[in-house]
Amino acid sequence: MTTVLDRATASRADDPGPRRRRGRRAVVPYALIVPALLFYAVVVLYPTVAGGVYAFTDWNGxxxxTFVGLDNFVQLGTDPAPRSALANTLLIAVSTTLLQTLLGLALALALHTSLVSRNVLRTLFFAPALLPPVIIGFLWQYVLTPSGxxxxxxxxxGLGALTQNWLGDPSIALASVIGVIIWQNAGLTMVIYLAGLQGVPEELLEAAAIDGAGRWQRLRRVTLPLLVPATTIAMSLTLIGSLKLFDQVYVMTGGGPGYATETLSVVMYKEAFVSGRYGYSTAIALVLTMIVFAFAFVQLRGLRRFEVDA
Structure with a gap:
């Protein structure tokens, strides 16, 4: 009997089945990851690397x-269109980041109450952020036409004296575009701040009230410091989105009149798909990428220094 059991035990030990099954189970995760990695490499990694290479060439598609060294970047610094577009891009980024953050915070504070219609108002303010930017562009292009x-x-x-050619006047076209962007995305900032307000402990507010702090003091001393993480998220998303803004500007004005509303993304598109200067266009894209990275890095480092724990 002992000999039979020993033989059965030895047979199971020599059976490669369990080891093979364990090996197959170990391979399954990699088999599932490989298609996604290949797709990411083809769609993201290869275009990124190729764009970095073409930025130093005169490729026209x-x-x-032909390798041209830094000629594209030298031209980028002397060409009036990209320089004007850079100024517009930075103005849009700074304006929308500050104004949208303040408006979103004000809306969140106003709707973080026991107001009966708060849920309806939250939905109304957030709804524009759900619409595609192209739809928003066409909508406001119609609204802001001289006969719109x-x-x-x-x-x-009775305010006929205030009527304007909102998108055709170079002096106010960019401000009109900025207003549309803020109108669309302020609701998203509001939602971020509403989520942050949910995390403010009621005990701290009650303790501050007991100590004699008024509503403004509680907001300034308790609520706002605890909302710095939400501010970091909101401002980062707004800044990055506004620096690479394209859809609304191209649909509403096409970058005009003149260079009044052109952004770097619009210039990049025109150079690539209108003028056929893909090498120059990728140089603009590379500069824009570095600008976005630099601004986002500085902003994140600066805001994180003010974050506090509840």
Whole structure:
């Protein structure tokens, strides 16, 4: 009997089945990851590396690329269109980041109450952020035309003197675009701040009230410091999105009138798909990438220094 058991035990020990099954189970995760990695490499990694290479060439999309060194970047610094676009891009980024953050915070504070209609108002303010930017662009292009609803509404209430060619006047076209961007995305900032307000401990507010702190003091001394993480997220998303803004500007104004509303993304698109200067376009894209990275890094480092724990 002992001999039979020993033989059975030895047979199971020599059976490669369990080891093979363990090996197959170890391979399954990698088999599932490989398709996603290949897709990521083809869609993201290869275009990124290729764009970095083409930025130093005169490639036009058809003939073989010729290495031109830093000529594209030198031209980028002397060409008036990219310089104007850079100024517009930075102005849009700073304006939308500050104004949208303040407006989103004000909306969140106003709707973080026991107001009966707060849920309806939250939905209304957040709804524009769910619409595609192209749809927003076409909508406001119609609203802001000289014979559009905006001027009609101003005339109807006796403010006809305020009617403007909102998108055709170089002096106010960029401000009109900035206003549309803030209108669309302020609701998203509001939602971020509402989530942050949910994390403010009621005990701290009650303790501050017991100590004699008024509503403004509680907001300034307790609520706002605890909302710095939400501010970091909101400002980072707004800054990055506004630096690479394209859809609304291209649909509403096409970058005009003149260079009044052009951004680096619009110039990059025109150079690539209108002028066929893909090498120059990728140089603009590379500069824009470095600008976005630098601004986001500085902003994150600066805001994180003010974060506090609840």
């Amino acid at each position: 058809r003939r073989a690329a 609803p905006m001027n009609d509404a101003l005339s109807a209430v």
